[in-house]
Amino acid sequence: MTYIVWGQVPLPLVALWAAALAAVLFTRMAYALRLLSVEPADARPALSRMTGFAFANGAVTGASMPLFFHALSFEGQALLTMVLVCWSAGGVSTAAAHARAFYAFVGPTLVPAAAVWAMTGSLQNIILGVLILMFGLIQIFFVRDNERVVRESFSIRYDNARLMKALEAERQEAALARDRAEDANRAKSRFLAAASHDLRQPLHALSLYSAVLKLRATDPNTGEIAEQISKASSALTALVDSLLDISKLDAGAIHPELRPFDLRKFVERIGADFRPLAEQKGLAFSVETSDAEVLSDPVLLERVLRNLLDNAVKYTRDGSVRLVAAVHADHVRLAV
Incomplete structure (x- = not known):
């Protein structure tokens, strides 16, 4: 801006305008820094003050048009107008979260420019003034939509935060209920084991x-x-x-007692007990085993196999039941 008016506008006038603009900008910056250091309990008064600063900034910026316009050449007038229009467009990104601040800025920035061009009396300049106002209106609509998007995004973010908090509370309640149920189940199991x-x-x-x-x-x-x-x-x-x-x-009251035993004798003895039961139901019963010595708890293993065989014989309507003990490298696979 100083480059445009330098040498064409009296220096005291330029200095006065620049000092006023700097005072508004530095005051707004100081207030914004204070807000960042101490978060206010209610944001509405702070937003109102920032809107006031935006209006003051727009008024000082827009005052450059009536102050400098007539002293400039046509090229300088056009360049000054371009700077003001671009300046107002830059406010779209900075005021997108609070449209009122942009409204307070864009009006006093562009209305003087449009009025100065229209007051020259030339039809071409009047059209230019109308175009400046239309550009400002387009920016207003754009900022309004941006504010809506920003507000919706913050609303969604807060809703997600509340949802996550509620889900975390439910998860903790479910975990607490699960722990209570497991404690009760363990207490029941300890009682039955003891009794x-x-x-x-x-x-x-x-x-x-x-x-x-x-x-x-x-x-x-x-x-x-x-x-x-x-x-x-x-x-x-x-x-x-x-x-x-x-x-x-x-x-946890049962502890395996490991000892070596003959696999073939173990499997054939259990199979011999269930063969008559299977034949009574008309089921074929077979045992496939190997010669090996295994290390396990024969009592617990026998109980597991007997439960499996009992279910197999009980719930098989026709066909056959097989008890297989196959040696694989360093372990034995038992299957019913």
Whole structure:
């Protein structure tokens, strides 16, 4: 701007205008720095003050047109107008987040320029003044849309932050509920593991009484009833044993006792117990094993295999059941 008017406008007038513009700009910068250092509790008064600074900046900037226009050549007038138009366009990016600040700036910047050109009386200059005003209106619409986009982006960001906070709270509540449930389940498992003897004792006594009743039965009907009681007691004992074993596993009360044993004898013995059950259902039963000595807990392993075979025989309607023990390098794969 100084380059344009240098030598054509009196120096005191240029200095006065430049001092006024510098005072507005430095005051606004100082206020903005203070806002950055101390965040206000309510942003609305700060926005109003920044809008006032924008108006003062636009008024001082726009005053250059009536102050300098008539002292300049036509080329200088055109260049001065171009600088003001570009200056106002630069405010689009700086005031996009708060459209009112741009409205306060662009009006006093471009209206004097349009008025000065129109007051020359030339039709061409009047059209130029109208074009300047239309350019300002286009910028206003553009800034309004930019403000809407900025506000929506901040709204989405805050909504996402609130959603993440709510999800985190729900996650913590779910984790707390899961921990409580796991604690309760472990407490239940520890209780059942500790009470296993007390739970098995009545069943064992019932089994003994049914056996005695069967031996001392005086007629066939009594013996049949005793036999049914014994079968029901055995089934109930097996079910309770399974439940207690699961509870012991959950409670960590079962510890494997590893020792070497013969794989073929182990597998064939278990297969021999289930072969009659399978044949009673009309199922083919086969055992495939290998000669090997393995290191494991035979008691726990046998219980696992018996559960698998029991389910296989129980839920297979037709076909066959196979028990396979295959040696692979340094381990054995058991499959039902």
